[in-house]
Amino acid sequence: MLTIGQLAATAGVTVRTVRHYHHVGLLPEPERDASGYRRYNAQAAVDLIRIRTLADAGVPLARIDALLHAQPAEFAAAVTDIDAALQRKIDQLTEHRRRIADLASGEALVLPHEVVANLNRMRDLGASERMVRLERDVWILMQALDPDSMPQAIRDKTASFDDPETTRLFLAIDQSLDWDPHDPRVDRLIDDLDAWEIAHERDSSQPENPTLFFSLIVEESPAWQRILDVLAHRAKQRRTAV
Amino acid sequence: MLTIGQLAATAGVTVRTVRHYHHVGLLPEPERDASGYRRYNAQAAVDLIRIRTLADAGVPLARIDALLHAQPAEFAAAVTDIDAALQRKIDQLTEHRRRIADLASGEALVLPHEVVANLNRMRDLGASERMVRLERDVWILMQALDPDSMPQAIRDKTASFDDPETTRLFLAIDQSLDWDPHDPRVDRLIDDLDAWEIAHERDSSQPENPTLFFSLIVEESPAWQRILDVLAHRAKQRRTAV
DNA sequence: GCTTGACCTTGACGCTACGTCAGGGTTGGA
DNA sequence: TCCAACCCTGACGTAGCGTCAAGGTCAAGC
Known part of the structure; x- marks a missing residue:
């Protein structure tokens, strides 16, 4: 049985992250021992690692649960969708960089x-x-x-x-x-x-x-x-x- | 004299945005009229437009005030700094996209x-x-x-x-x-x-x-x-x- | 004079994914 | 027995506003 710190170390995340996933319902709360400590089994470690795999790829937490239980077709559609969202953000930031480059001096501030x-x-x-x-x-x-x-x-x-x-x-x-x-x-x-x-x-x-x-x-x-x-x-x- | 709605329309932002800028101290609170409405002068419109010019370029609100009063050298340094931060974010999102592409199916989840x-x-x-x-x-x-x-x-x-x-x-x-x-x-x-x-x-x-x-x-x-x-x-x- | 719709006010929660105290109990080794 | 390292809950902070809620104000039309 693992404590929350050991579980977190196994998946390479912080203890706060694990508790946050409990809070949002992404990872189920485990049993507690006599002193109220959370006790995790190996399956929890696997679940947490799978969650992080998606999170590390930029999948919003709110969509991870559905993705973990999705059929291949749904999964592929969701991945395409998320990828498009990432691309939109990248485009937006790129546009910001373009504008920033125009801000040569304080006075100019994009005046012709x-x-x-x-x-x-x-x-x-x-x-x-x-x-x-x-x-x-x-x-x-x-x-x-x-x-x-x-x-x-x-x-x-x-x-x-x-x-x-x-x-x-x-x-x-x-x-x-x-x-x-x-x-x-x-x-x-x-x-x-x-x-x-x-x-x-x-x-x-x-x-x-x-x-x-x-x-x-x-x-x-x-x-x-x-x-x-x-x-x-x-x-x-x-x-x-x- | 402008009401808050007219000021916001002049700069192309929402009323909420103007109030937010007051809240964080980016735009000074103007005088109020007899009924407690905020009343803005033309200088406020210019100030707001200058703020938005920077914000639209991705400058964090917390840095805008300093930038508006900066000397050209400081200004250029800050712009370079902000540009680098934007680039880091873009790189991070690009890495996310790369990983997302690897998630071909739910079962694979980056297993070899x-x-x-x-x-x-x-x-x-x-x-x-x-x-x-x-x-x-x-x-x-x-x-x-x-x-x-x-x-x-x-x-x-x-x-x-x-x-x-x-x-x-x-x-x-x-x-x-x-x-x-x-x-x-x-x-x-x-x-x-x-x-x-x-x-x-x-x-x-x-x-x-x-x-x-x-x-x-x-x-x-x-x-x-x-x-x-x-x-x-x-x-x-x-x-x-x- | 009354209604109505558009506008103004403050206050407060929501969003994203946790980081970071605060204040206090538990465990395990020296 | 002590102390460091760990665990607990609760709550605020982050960035930049969006979006109610609940209520006052203004201008126009009847």
Whole structure:
């Protein structure tokens, strides 16, 4: 007669594993001796070894019992089924590895290379890290909410760096984030931006749902709360006038 | 401001997922409105999307927070580390698939082909299913406890089928399992087996720890309890005489 | 004003296969 | 008699949420 430790050693598992199999009903509870110790016979050792043979092959515990008593045809079907499940998991993990490989740097985080290049160009132009992060977050939101408009938006943005006036405004925006909303410089910036919008009205393709983009910026800066409000108001007036 | 459902939809996850991230501290709890509802700003949406980008790539949740704030060098190191962990899992599952493929039939369960062939030959000779199962279990035990002696044991067993007397005894053993221990046929069988043992004493390489094998048989048959006892007694006397 | 359906809240169990204490009794050899 | 090594039950932890349960809130239609 074997104790639980001897049985476990025979099958190459831990004592906890044997008790777990009792708990889930995979291996029947044996008789107890006078002190309450479990006592196993040789058949239990054989049963446990057969269970481990399947478990070591990745068969879920819940299916092992049925498999041990299955006819060859059922057995083969179940094995095929389990093999397919294993393959699915492997495919999933392989996909994870592919994606992990794309995560070259923390900032990139699967943003297109052109966007990362644009962000770096912003840094070269003297933009603050805060502005770069804000811009990055806008791109992240856009990719999640409106991925179809990404290619055009990227082209527009890249082209904008070739226009000195746009670049100048961009840097002014960066500076203005910390201004008081009623700083007179804010009013001058609004005028400049309004003029710029009129000049570039042809390609004013708004995102589908601009609310989140706006709030992302507004959350960062009270001045920009006012700037966006005033600009929206003026644009509305223009449309009404027409 | 977004409700939890809107936030979840924005990032393509379930509400439960967002709450889970709050619970583990991955995403900070936002302000509540008058009725106790969570209210999120756009930054929360960006944060959640960044979290999911990593999670979708198989990064464990516990490591995501550190990764989001990591410098490029740390980030690259962590990514390499996580990639290696994924590869280990893939290798493990691949090994499972290899083993699963070996489980051609329930009876085989990774017993060597020669053993399965022997079991089938036993059936052909007229052995009962019970005897076949008993023999199979002995092989299973031997493979677990004393795999080194398997090849020789298999050769011996295979050869034994070519000896008519051994085969006759084997079938007699099968019959005897259900006999009463004091049936006179048991005594004649003991004499026959004793004579056989004497004739084959040269290759009596006992297994290292025969206890489990004996008990496997004894558990099945009271008659065999007596047979093994008597045979062991006689063998001991012979050794003493020498 | 009332109903109804969709949405929100917290709390808690379930899943997989055990690992790992905690707290306490049993055995066997020195 | 002591001590190490073993046994017992009970319960929490793991990873990442899914899925009730039981109840409050909101917005729209009647």
